[in-house]
Each structure stands twice: as C-alpha cells, then as structure tokens.
C-alpha cells in the first residue's frame with residue numbers, strides 16, 4: 024500500500040492559545056444567555072465549544088478512516104467532503120478537511136487502484152489527507168454535486184475475462200444505483216476500452232469520462248472513491264450488491280445493453296425447420312492452449328450434426344455485432360480461456376462446452392467459468408483431456424511430475440501451476456474419446 028504516514032485515526036488538534044481562551048470565555052459568557060436564544064444558535068455554541076475544548080462528543084467525532092487496504096482484491100479510498108484531483112504526471116487526490124477541523128499530520132497513501140490488486144499493478148495514485156485547507160490546490164472545475172469514481176484501465180484489460188472481472192462488473196455494481204449521476208475519472212486511460220464498451224459506459228454515466236493522465240484541471244468533488252470493490256472472479260455476491268443483483272441478472276442486463284431479446288428460447292428450439300442444425304461456435308486460439316488438430320475437431324463437430332462457426336474473437340471486434348452472433352448460437356465450445364467470457368451473450372439454456380486442459384485444474388475451470396454458467400442459467404458440459412491429448416506429454420514424458428503428479432505440481436503454487444498447465448500446454452483432442460460429448464450436448468439441446 025505504499026508509504027503511509029501517521030495512524031488511521033484522526034486526532035483533534037487542541038488549540039489552547041491565549042486567543043482561544045479568550046474566545047472560550049466569550050462563549051461561556053454567551054452560554055449564560057442560552058435561555059433567550061433559539062436552538063440553531065445553541066447548536067452553534069455547542070459546536071464551537073466542542074471545537075475549542077476537544078470534547079469527545081458525537082459532533083466532534085473524527086472523520087472515518089478514508090482508506091481501506093484490507094480487502095484481498097481492491098484497495099479503496101472512499102471520501103466525502105472536499106476532494107480535489109490533479110492528473111498530469113502524478114495522479115493525486117487531495118482530501119481537504121473542513122475548515123473547522125485541523126489534523127496533526129498529513130497522511131498519504133500511494134497505491135495501485137486496480138480492482139484485482141494481487142495480479143497486476145497499474146499506475147499509482149497518491150491520496151493525501153491534508154492537515155488543513157491551506158495546502159489544497161485551488162479548484163478550476165467544481166463538480167461538487169456528482170460523485171466520482173477513479174480507477175485505471177490498464178492492468179490485464181484486453182483479455183475479456185479481465186475486462187469484466189476487474190473493471191466492468193465492479194464498475195457496473197458501484198454505478199448502476201446512481202442512475203447515471205456519476206463521473207468516471209480514469210488513469211492509465213485506454214480509448215479502445217471506452218469504445219468497445221461504449222454502450223455500457225453510456226448506460227451507467229451521463230457525464231464525460233475524464234482522462235486524468237492528460238488533465239490540466241483541479242477537479243473538485245464532494246464524493247470520490249479511488250478503486251472499486253470487486254466481489255469475486257467473474258462474479259457477483261448478491262449479499263454485497265444492490266437489489267441482490269446476481270450473474271443471471273447481469274447476463275440479462277448485458278443482453279439488454281446489446282439489444283438482444285430478453286428471455287427467449289435457444290435458437291435451435293425457436294427454428295421450426297426440422298432440418299435446422301444447432302449452431303456451435305468453436306473458439307480458435309492461435310496462442311497458448313490451441314488445438315493441434317483443429318481440422319479434425321471441426322470435422323467431428325460437423326459430422327455430429329452441428330452448424331459450425333469457427334472464430335477467434337479480437338479485441339477490436341464490434342461487440343454489438345459479435346454479441347448478436349453469439350446470441351444466434353446454441354453452443355459455445357472452447358479450451359479453457361478468456362473467449363468463454365462470451366457466454367454472457369448466450370440465451371438461457373444455451374450450452375457452454377469447456378475443454379479443460381491436463382493438470383487437475385477442474386477446480387479453476389469451475390471457479391472462472393463453470394459456476395458462472397450455472398448461475399446465469401446456462402447449461403454446461405466439461406471435457407477434461409487425458410494426458411495423451413496434451414502436448415505436455417510429448418514434451419515431458421510419462422515420468423515427469425508435470426504428467427505423473429499434477430497434484431504435487433499444483434501444490435507448489437500458482438507460478439508452477441500457471442507455467443505448465445496454462446502457458447505451456449496445447450491440446451490434441453482425441454475425437455473418438457470426445458465424440459460422445461457432442462452426442463450428449465445434442466440431447467441436452469433438444470430437452
């Protein structure tokens with residue numbers, strides 16, 4: 024969490040100068056005439072008394088700690104009052120105490136507000152809790168009525184799973200209840216991200232998105248949150264979300280954003296033609312975890328009565344058109360990987376067919392995609408490949424722990440697990456072994 028000066032607890036600065044004593048006496052004097060004063064004056068006097076006598080009454084209670092670094096996913100500073108942003112060069116947020124409060128020491132935090140903090144640092148933000156208003160830069164733009172969220176768009180974005188897990192779902196959950204009355208202040212600005220998800224951004228904010236990296240203004244807000252709460256991997260915890268929102272509702276929301284029909288049966292069931300084949304989208308991967316025998320895979324899919332759409336999604340695809348294409352499919356099939364995030368565009372009861380690479384990584388296949396498919400009211404079938412279908416066998420042989428002892432390799436931690444089973448592995452699907460899965464899928468679609 025970077026350098027953190029002072030404790031999180033604020034301390035009143037007792038001011039017992041001669042002048043203060045004089046003022047105090049004056050106040051006590053006026054205190055005697057309370058009986059003839061109205062109640063708002065009484066309030067004033069009590070507040071003033073609290074200020075000068077450092078009493079621990081409710082009125083004098085310190086401002087809550089503004090930053091919380093305890094969550095495993097996101098570091099957050101949530102501020103209400105007088106907050107000012109400065110962007111160029113170093114992103115800085117000033118929290119200005121009210122004029123009647125002074126703090127002993129300035130506190131500051133320097134951290135990456137990426138809402139998946141264990142994974143990938145982005146540009147840092149410095150949040151400064153000032154001693155008093157005298158050190159604050161003067162506002163050039165006053166946006167005091169709209170709350171603002173400050174977050175980065177770099178990190179692992181560009182991978183659709185991370186686009187949704189790290190940014191879009193947390194941002195949606197924080198913003199949607201505000202009915203568009205929120206401004207986004209972005210560091211590590213990425214124009215492609217705003218273009219790609221333009222329809223979502225337009226739905227959750229009515230205001231211009233600020234590129235803080237290039238900002239010459241001092242923007243003043245009355246509420247600003249740095250960082251975004253992030254519940255879980257590609258998921259939502261209804262207990263923490265507005266309206267007990269969940270992934271099923273989120274899929275419905277995404278469908279509405281991309282103008283897909285709300286809740287219709289899968290395309291195969293909607294089509295009255297008896298010879299209409301169910302449509303299967305097969306994800307081509309050109310990098311890691313690709314099919315070494317894709318023509319054979321294509322052949323077995325088509326042989327089993329599916330209409331095949333072979334595709335490799337690209338970052339700059341027109342998402343409206345891509346969503347429509349996914350919506351027209353009954354099955355999404357692919358090796359465990361980010362392309363499966365597109366299950367968001369499927370219809371209820373459509374099927375996700377996940378090919379799980381070798382290495383006893385079913386737990387992760389389920390954690391990152393499987394349970395979401397179920398929560399979203401989709402169907403799913405997993406196919407775990409055997410050692411013979413993995414390029415790791417050719418590379419390491421039967422006697423290597425990577426093949427012989429996946430549990431042992433997994434137990435060594437994420438680095439080894441990722442290296443072997445996620446990054447070094449390609450798939451040669453045994454189509455004989457795989458074929459029954461396509462038969463079973465067809466039965467499910469007809470149910």
Ligand SMILES: *[C@@H]1O[C@H](CO)[C@@H](O)[C@H](O)[C@H]1NC(C)=O
Nearest residue numbers: 099101102103246248251252
């Ligand atoms: C941030 O502060 C606002 C205003 O006090 C509050 O409504 C909101 O729940 C807080 N959010 C978080 C994540 O702490």
Ligand SMILES: *[C@@H]1O[C@H](CO)[C@@H](O)[C@H](O)[C@H]1NC(C)=O
Nearest residue numbers: 024025133134135136144147
């Ligand atoms: C940025 O913040 C992280 C914590 O999020 C910290 O570990 C790192 O040292 C900071 N980097 C710089 C350059 O201050």
Ligand SMILES: *[C@@H]1O[C@H](CO)[C@@H](O)[C@H](O)[C@H]1NC(C)=O
Nearest residue numbers: 218219221340341342343344
């Ligand atoms: C994406 O495609 C839709 C539908 O064809 C079109 O209306 C929209 O303008 C396109 N968006 C971009 C950014 O090209």
Ligand SMILES: *[C@@H]1O[C@H](CO)[C@@H](O)[C@H](O)[C@H]1NC(C)=O
Nearest residue numbers: 409411412453454455456457
């Ligand atoms: C492919 O799978 C079938 C059925 O499980 C099995 O009999 C066959 O040996 C496998 N082929 C290879 C090359 O592993």
